[in-house]
Every structure is written in C-alpha cells, then in structure tokens.
Amino acid sequence: MAKIAFILLCHKDPEGIIRQAERLTAAGDCMAIHFDARARPKDYQRIRAALDANPNVAFARRRVKCGWGEWSLVQATLNAVERVLEAFPDATHFYMLSGDCMAVKSAEYAHGFLDAQDCDFVESFDFFDSDWIKTGMKEERLIYRHPFNERSQKRLFYGWFNLQKRLGWTRDIPADLQMMIGSQWWCLRRRTIEAIMEFSRERRDVMRFFRTTWIPDETFFQTLVRHLVPEPEIRSRTLTFLMFSDYGMPVTFYNDHYDLLLSQDFLFARKISPEARRLKARLGDLYASKGVRFEISNEGRGLYKFLTGKGRQGRRFAPRFWETEASLGRERELLIVVCKKWHVAKRLAEHARRATNVPVVEYLFDEEATELPDLGGIQSTLEKRARHRRALMRMLFDYHKTDRLLICMDPANVDLMRDFCSDRATTRLLLVECTYSDDYLTGHAKRVGLAGEQTGAETLARLLPTIRYDLRHEGDMIRDANFANLHRIREWATPSENTVPLAAFLSIPEPAAEEIAAAEHLYAD
Known part of the structure; x- marks a missing residue:
C-alpha cells in the first residue's frame, strides 16, 4: 500500500503547519519539513517543539534562505527529500506541498489512487514548443545566468541581464537534456526520487546550470523526470488543484468552495485562505475519514473562468477592432x-x-x-x-x-x-x-x-x-x-x-x- 512522504516547504503560520503535519501523519503517512531560514526563529522553534516527538515528522538538516525564482527553492526541496530518504525507508511516494495546501480527498482515497497507477505525476511540457510561459522571459531564463533575485535585487537582476544580452554572454543548455517546464507541485515515486538524487550527485555540470537559471523550480524536476523515466510512466499533470487569475495570481479558496474542491480530480488544493477556518476544519476531518465516495465532475477551472468573466463593464473584453477586408459585394x-x-x-x-x-x-x-x-x-x-x-x-x-x-x-x-x-x-x-x-x-x-x-x-x-x-x-x-x-x-x-x-x-x-x-x-x- 502507498505510503506518502510529504515534502513541505513553508515560511509562516507555525500553528497551521503543526495542524497540517498532525493531520497528514495521523493517517500513517510521513513528512519532511523545510522551514525557510529567513523566517522568524521563534516560529521554527514553535514547530520543532510541537512536532519533534512525532515519529512520522522529520526536518531538513540544513535550512536555506529561500527567494522566489531562485535556486534556493530547489535546494530546500532537495534537502527535505534527502531527509525523507534517510528517515522513512518505507515511503513509496514523495508529494510536494506548501503551507497553503490542503487535502481535498481522504487518505484512503489518495492511497488507493496512487496504488492503482504505477507512474509519476508531474507537469512536464516542452520548454520551447509549449505555451506554458504566457508572458515575459522564455529562453532568456536558460541561456543567461541569473545569480540575483528579481524581486529583492531588481536593479542587479536586470542590470546583469542587460549586460549579458548586450555583450552576447550566452551559454549552452546541457546537450543531453530536453528542457521541460511545469508546475512545481509534483508527486513522484521513490525510485524516481532516488534516480534524481543520484543524477544530481553525478552531473555537477547540470547542477551548475540550474543554479543560475531563473525560476528553476518550474524546470529542474520537470526536466530530470523526463530524462530519467520512460514516457509511459509519466502523467503530465499535477495532483494539486490550483488556478490562476487573469493577472497571474493564484486563486484563493474560501469556506463556500468545499463542494467544488471535493468534485475535482485532484488529491490536494492550494491556496486555502488562512481565514477559511470552517473549510480547513472540514477538509481536515475529511482526510481522516473512511468509506467516503467522491463524485468527480472536474468543472472547477471552466466554472471559475465563466463566472469571473461576467459582471464587469464590457462583459470581460473591451470592444474589439476587426481588420477591414474587402466587401462581400454590393449586389449580394x-x-x-x-x-x-x-x-x-x-x-x-x-x-x-x-x-x-x-x-x-x-x-x-x-x-x-x-x-x-x-x-x-x-x-x-x-x-x-x-x-x-x-x-x-x-x-x-x-x-x-x-x-x-x-x-x-x-x-x-x-x-x-x-x-x-x-x-x-x-x-x-x-x-x-x-x-x-x-x-x-x-x-x-x-x-x-x-x-x-x-x-x-x-x-x-x-x-x-x-x-x-x-x-x-x-x-x-x-x-x-x-x-x-x-x-x-x-x-x-x-x-x-x-x-x-x-x-x-x-x-x-x-x-x-x-x-x-x-x-x-x-x-x-
């Protein structure tokens, strides 16, 4: 039977992290936590004090300071994965989570779902041919080096980027890799994780390359899984339900989204609002329940797109300007x-x-x-x-x-x-x-x-x-x-x-x- 090792990256809300760890491990699963080294020390101490006695919870031995778009997020994940491999030799699946995620199915359902399919779940689309990146940099993420953080070191980030571009300081992508991209919320089998860790120890050239790519958490695991695992054993999808607004911001779920979340063909969802206490309580009870049947309709994304597109002046889009073509003919x-x-x-x-x-x-x-x-x-x-x-x-x-x-x-x-x-x-x-x-x-x-x-x-x-x-x-x-x-x-x-x-x-x-x-x-x- 599947035993899930949750890889939890978090940086806030110690009480929520404690409750999440207790809920997920109570069903027999295990967890490794990486708590951002930038976060408040007393929050980390609070989490350790509450969970150190839990035999199904481990902590990354080395914490790193994480920044959006940086290699540090991948490194934090690898540190937590390394701890899981060491602490829980019977874990069969590794599931990536954040502190904003919650289960939308029971543990019984999740274990049965994973037992029935011997495969890895990771969004993995061709980096260059797919339209996964909608706006902004694309190949520039890879062919230039990005040692600075775009959000906290904006001037250095764009100054160094423009200098490389002006002087033509590009680099080659590792020749044997097909670059892939997708969501960072994956679920991988143990043997896949072990292959990735072995590859990362042997291929220092690949590790150097990814350390200075931009937003590597969307490319590192996605690329290596495709490189190491046969195509029939990969499902290019995430098991975590998430949606984005027109402005690229994650959609947040509230108390009245309970039925919608349960009807989606996913095991977890993010982001759950911190204020959605009733939703969190209901989902928490659900994970421990037995014999629950789930009716999957999977209309969430289409429903959200339809409903949020109404009610605005102009009915979502401004009047369009159509190109002028020749007439159909005055006599027609x-x-x-x-x-x-x-x-x-x-x-x-x-x-x-x-x-x-x-x-x-x-x-x-x-x-x-x-x-x-x-x-x-x-x-x-x-x-x-x-x-x-x-x-x-x-x-x-x-x-x-x-x-x-x-x-x-x-x-x-x-x-x-x-x-x-x-x-x-x-x-x-x-x-x-x-x-x-x-x-x-x-x-x-x-x-x-x-x-x-x-x-x-x-x-x-x-x-x-x-x-x-x-x-x-x-x-x-x-x-x-x-x-x-x-x-x-x-x-x-x-x-x-x-x-x-x-x-x-x-x-x-x-x-x-x-x-x-x-x-x-x-x-x-």
Missing part, C-alpha cells in the same frame, strides 16, 4: 439566423432552404465540424474562419454560384454581426428567441464544460441563474446594436405573429412564411 445578400439553440436554427434553416432554394451553411463560426467545401485551408479551423470571415464568405458565395446565402450564428458573435452588417452587401438578421428550461440550461452547462455529469444540485442551482442571465444579455446586446435589418421571432408567439418577420427576412410571400412558422417540432428540444 447575406441572411443570418441567430439562435442559441443550434438545433432550432438548423431546422429553421432547412425549412428556409426548401422555401427559397437559398444555399445554407450552418454554424460555420461556432462549430468546427460544420460541413464546408475545401477553400484552400481558410475553412480548416474556427480561428481561421473568424479571422478571414469576409474572404471566407466571398468564397462561399462564389462556390455556390449565388448572390444569396443563409448561415446560422450563435448570439455570442455580436462582433461578427456588426462586421457583416457594416459591409456594402445587404445583411439581414433573424433573431430566434427561445425559452430555456432548467434542464436545457443544465445540458448547456455540461456541453460547454461548466458542469460535469456529477456536478451537485447545489452548484447547479447557483450556476443556472448566471447562465440564464448571460443568454438574455446576449439577446439584449443584439437588440441594442440597432441593426438596420433585424427581425425577431419568438418561440412563445403564435405562427401568425412570427409570419411577418419571417417573410421580411426571407423575402418570401406571407403564406410561405406562415408554413415555416407553423412547422411541427420547430422548437422541440
């Missing part, structure tokens, strides 16, 4: 059916095609699988279609040898509607307003990744009003845009009420429009 007419329920729009478009013989292209800007002819690659991805939308539409007009074309579009694409309506071609919009039951909204949430099959009723109850308002807001945005040729039909209106706007939109006689409006099952879910 583009008909756009706008509907959130795609199946409704597709039925309506098919009825319109039969009545008018106008070619129909369904959700080409929303659905990757929309059937399109080969247009030289411009149709290959949603991103290309949106970027070259006018060129794409011109090619579709030409392909179908027509001056009238009908497409379907999601109401979220107001920017595309504005662009087409500003063209010299005639653009008509038909907004199809539908009713949205709770069942439909729940299905919608699952389709777009905001919820999973196991998402609890309480979470859905909080989520559905936001989704409902968001759909209503999209319709309001379209109406507020004051499009010249906007027509509306409503699911709750009678066929005769929907006949006039349908006839105007399609430029067909009212009897033909009424036949479409009265079509059976048009709005059925």
